[in-house]
Amino acid sequence: MKTFMAVKEYAEKSRRWYVVDATDKVLGRMATRIASVLMGKTNPYYTPHVDTGDFVVVVNAGKVKLTGDKMNQKVYEEYSGYHGGKKLRPVGVMLEKHSERVITLAVRRMLPRSRLGRAMLKKLKVYAGPAHHHQAQQPIQFDI
Secondary structure, three states: OOOOOOOHHHHHHOOOEEEEEOOOOEHHHHHHHHHHHHHOOOOOOOOOOOOOOOEEEEEOHHHOEOOOOHHHHOEEEEEOOOOOOEEEEEHHHHHHHOHHHHHHHHHHOOOOOOHHHHHHHOOEEEOOOOOOOOHHHOOEEOOO
16 A cells, blocks of 8 residues: 655646635634635645645625624734834724735634745635636635
8 A cells, every 4th residue: 555645736737716705704713614725634635745725715805703802802913123113903993994814814824834835825815895806717615
């Protein structure tokens, strides 16, 4: 018996596209499912050191839900590198102005911190509204 190890070319030929509707979905639970699809853990030929994941398109990112009092307490922090360059933004403000970033950051923090993780993140497409321009790929509805 030999152990099957996927190679990059094999994984690229068999990639699928999924659409996730984020309306009234809990952010963390949705992000974990999306991260596992991007990593390829839902595929039978998953190999940890090869990008075997599928593409994910998230629509209605602005309608995502947060549990508890996170809407008031959760804060996103950025630092420019300069003195006084620290910016703190509550999640409510981020959902209004940049709702795509909220989902992207949640998923990014669940992926590996390496070149492989950055390649996986490029397969995530997030849109604030219900429209996306990936109809030609014939995406499959992914229920969470």
